[in-house]
Amino acid sequence: MKKKLLPTSLLLVFTFFFTQAQEASYGVRLGANLSTISSDDIPENLEDSRFGIVVGFLAEFPITEKISMQPEFQYSAQGNDDESLRVDYLQLPVLLKYNFTDKFNIHLGPQVGLKIWEWEQNGIIEADFNTFDFSVVAGLGVSLTENFFADLRYGFGLSNIVDDKDIPEGFEGNNRNIQLSFGYKL
Template sequence: MFVILKSQAQEITYGVRLGANLSSISSDDIPENLKDSRFGIVAGFLAEVPINQKWSIQPEFQYSSLGNDDESLRVDYLQLPIMLKYNFSKLFNVHVGPQVGLKIWEWEDNSTGETNFNTFNLSAVAGIGVRLTENFFADLRYGFGVSNIIDDENIPGGAKGSNRNIQLSFGYKL
C-alpha cells in the first residue's frame, strides 16, 4: 500500500469543506419535548489520495456541531472521517467510512457542573458527491452514530444515545 500511495503522491489533492448539519440524538432516554433537531455547521480540511482512476481515500479533519436543538443537548466535535471514495465518473462519486469524534464543547449546567456527553464518538458515514467545476464540489452525507455518546454515570439506571445527522457541504479543491 505504501508503494501505491507513494507512486500516486503527485496526484494528491487538498481542499476545504463548509456546510450545514441537521442532527439529532437517537435515544429512548430523552423526553419527547427535547427531541427537536439542531441545525449546525461543519467546516474542515481534506486530502484525496488516489488509489487508481476509480478509487481514492479521503481523510478529513473537521469541526461539526451536533446534538439536539435544546441547549442542554448540544455538543460540538473535532472529527476525523476517513472516506473510501468510488468515482462513477468525473462528475459523481459515492463514499463511505468510519468517523471518530472528539468532544470539544457541550452545554454545561453551571449549578451542578455535570456533563452530559462522553469524550469520544464513533460513527459510520455514507454519502454521494458531485463535482460542480474543476475545483468546486458538493457532498450530501448521512452520519450514523455507533457508540453511546451519553455519559450515563450521573443518570440513575443509565442512558444510551447516538448521533444521527444529515450533512450538506460545498468544497473547493486546490
C-alpha cells in the same frame, strides 16, 4: 506478533500515502448539519434537531482510476436543539470514494469524533457526553466544476455518546446527522 503488526501496518499506510502524494488533491469544505441524538430516553419535547455548521479540510489520494481514499479533519456542531443536549466535535472521517463518472461519486467510511465542547448543564437532562464518538458516514458527491464540489452525507453513530455516571443507569444516545456541504479543491 501483534506488537509488530500494528507498526508494520502503519508504515505501509504512510508509505502508500506518501508515494501517492504527487497525485493527491487537497481542499476545504463548509456546510450545514441537521443533527439529533437518537435515544428513547430523551423526552419528546427535547427531540428537535439542531441546525449546526461543519467546516474542514480534506486530502484525496487516488488508488485506482475510479477509487480514492479521502481522509478529512473537521469541526462539527451536533446534538439536539435544546441547549442541554448540544455537543461539538473535532472529527476525522476516512472515506473510501468511488467515482461513477467524472461528476458523481459515492463515499463510505468510519469517523471518530473528539468532543471539544458541551453545553453547561442547567437543562432538564443533566447528562455529560463521552469524550469520543464513533460513526459510519455514507454520502453522495458531485463535482460542480474542476475545483468546486458538493456532497450530501449521513452520519450514523455507533457508540453511546452519553456518559451515564451521574444519571439513571441505561440512558443511551447515538449521534445521527445529515450534512450538506460545498467545497473547493486546490
